[in-house]
Amino acid sequence: MLRLRSSILAHLLPSSPATSPAPPLRRLLSVSAIAPAISPSAGFAAEDYLVATCGLTRPQALKASPKLSHLKSPTNPDAVLAFLAGLGLSGADVAAVVAKDPQLLCAKVEKTLAPNVAELTGLGLSRPEIARLVSLAGATFRCRSIISGLQYCLPLFGSSENLLRALKSGSVLGSDLERVVKPNVTFLQECGLGVCDIAKLYVIRPSPLSISTERIRAAVACAEGLGVPRGSQMFRHALQAVAFLSEEKVAAKVEHLKKAFRWSDAEVGIAFSKAPALLMRAKESLQRRSEFLINEVGLQPAYIAQQPAIVCYSLEGRLRPRYHVVKFLKENGLLMRDPHVVKFLKENGLLMRDPSYSAVFKEAEKVFREKFICPYKEAAPHLEEDYDAACKGKLSTNFRFT
Template sequence: MIYSIFKNQVFIRNGSWIPPTCAKNASFLRIISALVVRYESGIAESRHWFKTSYLINTIGLSPQSAVSVSKKLHFETSKQPDTVISFLEKHGFSKAQIRNIIQRWPESLLCNPEKNLLPKLQFFYSRRISRFQLLRILAVNPSVFRTSLDNSIIPNFNSFKEFTGCDDDQVLLAYKNDSSILTRKFQSVFAPNLAILKESGVPESTIIVELVLHPRIFSVKPDKFRGIVEEVKKLGFDPSKRSFLTAVQAFLQLSKSTWERKIDLLKQWGWSNEEVVSAFEKYPKTMMFSEQKISAIMSLFVDKMGWKSSYIAKRPVLLAYNLERRIIPRCLVLQALLSKGLIQKFSLNFLVESTEKKFLQRFVIPYKDPYLLKLYEQKLGLPE
């Protein structure tokens, strides 16, 4: 508190004091207390406003983001934040990238850039990584700046590269997908799980590709990882095929409750237990799509187009395609052809899965109808 009561006297920090007769008055003390609290609150509010204003005007954060970030920082002048921003600009980070770094790591504004940031940047500069790619990835995932260079970054970088045989820029790509590639010990976290896959017959080439693209699935505890690998084997997945690791990824990413919700959802669309299992075995990503995506696509196929739910269950890859950019435009063209009696037989698989060129050659070009192409391009959002 700014004041204290001692031997019936009220002392203010600036050295003045209030005589005992006033200090004995309870009402007077309550007034003094209220004024002091208001005074201190005003100081705190002023400091908070300075930080928020700085984050908005200097860095370009939105007011909402600025308030959120300011709660994690304590600075009363712009000296240190200005030093950090100047350092990042000097090394080529754009204003948008600096803004991303601060939003993801607010404390960066208070670090010593020469000590905390420069050594990491110098290490990456020494590798065969393009400056453009380096800045872009570090702006998206600045976790490495908070990690020990000698104890973590360098040994993990070298271990990852030695195992995969990939280029330096691919190590950084893996880091972008999961920061633990460089922030957690590779030999104790990733290596045991990679060994489990090798023992199970997963080709090393497949492991390497997945490690770069989806490193997060390899960062769980080995006991849990081994249990899931064995479960996937029991379901009949072939370790030599890519779908094996996709199934492992699905089991790792989805909680039991999420599995149950998605199974219930598919049953609501008429799938049996056997069809759900069969669809997962054919295309493991089926269970990784959001419930909203599954419902939207099934509604279009079943409710609006009148196709049987069981057909989709036999061809679950149909759920993988983008609803707005592919499925809806193509279905509208098909409906137009059917309504005009221009087509009787068609393959749903070909309709959805074919390339753009093949789709146009099969469903648009032969009919020489300008309306079909215009309808299709409008739904794709292409200019007329």
């Protein structure tokens, strides 16, 4: 085994990138080829090893050490650490990987890790990309199944870079590929979803692709029943919204939408077809937005149904501050002084009795400030300061900006 570790170092380290392992890992690499292995009778202090050699904090090591309790010596962990260093992982990277998956130190280099790297290279991944994959894939990296998973996923994501980016938001390699993922992908392609949309569903945590094909079919039927047909622009979003809801929960959420926003069945369908995320909002959140938009702003239920995206915006961080800015400017006659703003208001119905506040709410933050804050710095010198405070939840009851 000593010769194996020496061979690993000699074979891998010359080709590794110029990285600077943390001191514990550097000490390991410098002595691993000459230090005798600890005999089984001497035991293996896993917690101390994780701290001194792998760079984990003491709490991390305390949590991880039970998963290494069966080890009798550092021989295999030494070999794994040398292998990771050969891939170009720094000491900090290794510490993060081991903290995430301590059992990686139990993986067999020659039987699993080295063959995985060889096949990943064959798939077109570079050494730096494989090093990133180690950090992102967790326990999946020490499984041979990662190869078939990547073979299938790479075409979906279009490139290894896209796949690695997706891995940051969730494990796209953890679901049963043959029995779950592939049948679901095939069915969704039959429903009209392209590979880009399917890839976006794949990275959601939890992913709709991870549920049974029977449930995904029921989710498709539910989305269609709520007014979002296959092939429509919002179909993927609708599928995401209902995939993990039972029929009873969907019905209950629809009833709450009808009650909170005073919508008819048809208006719920209109709203859901434009903003499926409504079904993912908590009852309390919807109720507060309803009270603000209908009772305070004065919007009609039918109008909100036609512009449902406004319900999904932050109430305290966006809707309420912007409404009070426009209200303040209108009440003080400031809006009419800027011809560009007047044109914008007329085009978006803001001079009508029932103002189209969706135009104000939907604007990007930078654009909103350019149109409704910057032109009035002289006339209302405290406007920007008070608006910033309101966005942080410090909106006073008067909100006068003066």
